[in-house]
Amino acid sequence: MTSGMTPIVKNTARLVSGFIAIFGIYVALTGHISPGGGFAGGVILAAAAVLIVLAFGRQTAEKMITESGCHLYDAAGAAGFLLVAVFGYLAGGFFVNFLARHGVGTAGRFWSGGTIILSNLFILVKVAAGLAGAFLALAAFRRAHMPDGHPGEES
Amino acid sequence: MGIEYLILLLLVFMLFALLIAVEARDLLSSVISVGAGGFALSVIFLLLGAPDLALTQVVVEVVALVLLIRLVVTRHDTTAETPRDALRTGVVLLAGGVLLVGVFVAVGGTGAAGTVPRLGEPVMATADLAAGQTTPGQPVAARYLARAGEETGAANAVMAVLLDYRAYDTLGEATVIFVSILGAYAVLRRIGRRGRKEATI
C-alpha cells in the first residue's frame, strides 16, 4: 500500500473525507438534541481518517495523521472526560453536572444540557483519535512476512 | 402491529445472513454476510424507536467491516478448511435447546408475574410517576423520560441517561475503547521481549 489507489479515488477521497469529518463533528455536537452523540460522531470522524489511509496509502497518510499524535489526543480526550467528572466536585461530587447548577437551558435548544456538550466533545476526540490510531497500526501489518532487517521497536 | 411483522421479516433475513456467515467456506463472503446482518440489525433498531442506536450501529458496522475485510483480503488463507468440531457442536445444540426452552418459559407471552413482560409492554409502562415515598421499587426509566428535559436540559433522553444520570457508566465505556486500543497496540509490537529474534513459522 505504498502508492495508494488511483488518482480518481484519491481526489474523491480528498473531497469526501472533509464532508464526512464535518458530519461527524455535527453528529457529536448535537447529540443532546437529536440522535447521535460523541461516540457515533467519533466513529464517523475516524472513518474519514480510515478513508484517507485507504486511498493514499499508509506512508502518505502518516504525514497527515501520526500515530503518536493519535495516542496523545486519545489520552487527552479520555482525561478530559474524566476531568468533567472531577470538576463535578465543585458542585458537590463526582460526576455532578457542574454547568447545570445555574439552570440547564431549554431542552431542545443547542445551549442546553450543561456538561453533556462538553462530554460529547471529549468523547468525539477520544474515539476518533483512538480508532484512527488503531487503524494506522493495523494497516502497518499488511504483509504477512516482513523482510528481514526491519527497524526494531523503540522502547 | 404492522411494524412487528416487518421486524419479524428483518429478523428472519438477519438470521439467514448470519447462518451464511457462519457456514460459508469463503472467509470474505462470511465477513460480508455478517455485515449484511449488522445492517439489518440497525434497521430493526430504527423500527424499535432507537435512532441513536441505528446510527451508531451503522457507523460501527462500517468500521468493523473495513477492518475485517482488510484482514481477510490481504491474507492468502481465505477458506475455512475444517468445518466443525462434532463434540462441541453437540454441546452447543444441547445448551441451545435448554436455553430456548428456558426463554420460552421465561417469556411465556402471558405477561404473568415472574416472567419477562410481553413485547411492546415494557416494565417501564407499569411505573406510577406520581408514586411518592410510599411505594418503593418504581421502574426508573419512566422518571428519566418525564424529567430529563427539565433536570438535565437534554431533549434526547438517551443522552441524558448516558451522559448525566449514568455518566459513570460512560466513563467506563470511554475507558473500554481506550483499553482495547492500547491492547491492540500492545499485541501489535513486533518484538515483545528484548534480545529475541522475531520467530515466524
Added chain:
Amino acid sequence: MGIAIYVLAFSVLLVGLYAVVAKKNVIKVIVGVLILDYAVNLVLVLVGYRTGGQAPILENGQSGAELAARAVDPLPQAMVLTSIVIGLGLTAMMVAMAIRLYEKYGTFDMNRIRSLRG
C-alpha cells in the same frame, strides 16, 4: 407475535454461540463474537420496546409527562450504546490478534495453529 420475535433473537444468540464454540477458524470465531454481540443488544432493545412507541427524544412543545406515556424505554438504549462500543473495542483487538497469529503461523486455522505449535 412477541414470543416469535424473542425466540428469533435468541436463535441469533445460538448461531453466535455455535460459531464461537464449534468453529475452528480465527475469522469465523471473530464473526461469532460479533453475532453474540448483535443478539444480546437486540434482546436488550426488545425489552424496552413499547408498541408504536416514539423515540425517546422530546419533540417541540412536548411535555415530559407526554413523552413518558408514549416513548420507548431509554435506559436499555443507553446500555446498548455502551455494549456496541465494547463490541467495537473487542473487534479491534481480535483483529490485531488475528493479524499476529497469521503472521506467526501463516494460517487462520486453529487446528493447524495447534499442530504447528506441537
Added chain:
Amino acid sequence: MASIVPLMVGLPLGVAFAVVAMAHAKPLKRLTGLVAVLAVLLNFAIALALLGADVPRIFLGGWGPDPARTLGIEVLCDGLTKMMAVTINAVALVSLLFAGAYMRRFTKVWLFQALFLLMTGAMNGVVLAGDLFNLFVFLEIAAIASYALVAFGCESEELEAAFRYLVLGTIGSAFILLGVTVLYSVTGQLNMAAVAGKLAAIGPGPAVLLAAAALIGGLALKAAMVPFHAWLPDAHPSAPAPISAMLSGVLIKASGVYAIARLIFNVFGPTPQYAAILIVLGAASMVIGMLMAMGQWDLKRLLAYSSISQAGYIILAFGVAAEVLSRATPDRAVAGLCLFGGLFHLLNHAAFKSLLFLASGSIEQQVGTRQLKEMGGLTRRMKVTAFCCRIGALSIAGVPPFNGFFSKLIILLGLAMAQQYVLCAIAAAVAVGTLLMYVRVQRYVLEGPPGDRVARAGEAPALMCLALVVLTIVCIAAGLAIVPLREHLLGPARDVLLNATNALSMGAMP
C-alpha cells in the same frame, strides 16, 4: 470521606491516561513507572483509610435517591467492598514493584504500565459497583486489559492463549449482560439494592431463574470454575509473572468469586438451588484442579491449576453458607463461620498465590526455565527467593502456623458444623493432596544438587526480592494476626454476606 470513594476508580484511570501522554514526551518518559507506583500506593492508602470509616450510601452525579426509585449509579463502600479493595490494591502494589525490575526485558513498558493501571482501576470499579450494568462495564474493562496483558510478550503461544482467553471471556460477558437484561426486564431497576427489594416482592419466577443461570454461568467462566476452566491453564502461565500474580491472585476473585457472592447473597438471596449450584461448582473445581495440577511439570501451569482448586475452596465455603442460610431455621453462627473461612482463604490465596507466581517469575528470569525437572538446589544459589518460595509453598499446602492452614481449618470446621460431612471429607482429602503436591514442588525446586542452569544463576534484582519478602511477611503475619484481621477486615465483610438481601439497603442515606 464518602466523596473520595469514587476516586479509587478515577485515580488509576486518570493516571493511565497520563502515562500514555507522558510516554510521548521525551523528558517525562522515564517517570511513567514512578507515577504508576505512586498512583497504586495512593489507592492503597485510600483503601486503608476507608477501613475504619463509616460511609453513608453514595450516589454519583448528585442524583440522590428518593425511596420510590434510584436515579444515579450507586457506589458501594461496605465491609466486603473495603476488604476486596485492600486486597486488590495491596497485590497490585507489590506486583507493580516487582514489575519495575522484571519488565525491563520487555519493549514499550509504558504500555504495560497503562494497561496494568487500567486493570487495577477496573477491578476497584467491580468491587465498588452497586449497579448491575456498572458491574458489567468494569468487568469488561478488567477483562479486556487482561487479554492484552496475557499477550504482552507477543510470542506465538502467548498470542494463542490470549486469543482463546478472549473468546471464552467474551462468551461469559455476553451471558452476564443477558442476565442483567432479563433482570432489568422484570424489575425495571439496575441498582442492586432496588433489584433485591423488587425480587423479594415478586418472588421467584422463571425469568429470575433464567437471569440467575445466565449470571452464574458467565461469572463462573470468569472465575474459571470447573466446567468453564479451559482458558485458565493456558492464559495464566503465558502472562508475564506480575500479571500472572494479578490474574490468579485477584482478578479471578474480584470478577468471579466476589461478583458471584455479591449477586447470590445480596441480590438474589440464598436459596437451596443457588447453594447447590455453588457447592457443585466449588467441589468439582477443588478436586479436578488439584488432580490436574499434580500431573504438571511446568511450574507456572501447576500454579495455575492449583488456583482453580483453591478458588473452589472459597466457592464451596460460600455455597455451604448459602445452604445453611436458606434452611428453615438458619444457624447464623455456622453460616458466618463458613463465610469467614471463605473470605479468609480468599485473602490468603491472594497473598500466597501471587507470592508463588512472582517467585516463579524470578526463577524463570534467573534460571531460564519453568520446568521442575531442570531446577533443583535453588536454596544455594538464590537464598532470598528460595526462602520466600518455601514459605509460600508451606502456606498454600496448609502447614501450621502459616495462614493457609488457618483458613482451610476454618472452612473444614464450618463444613463439619453445617453437617456436610461428605464435603468436609472431600475438602480434607484435597488439602492432603495439595500438601503432597507442594512437597514435590519443594523437593524439585529447592532441594537436591543444583542443575546446570541453576549453578550459573544468581540472586534476582533487589526490587524483585523486596516484593517477595513483603508478600512473605504478609503470609506469616496473616496466620498470626487472625484476631485483628477478623475485627477490622473480615468480620465486616462476613456480616455483609450474612445479612443477605437486606445488606445493601441498610446504609444511611446521604
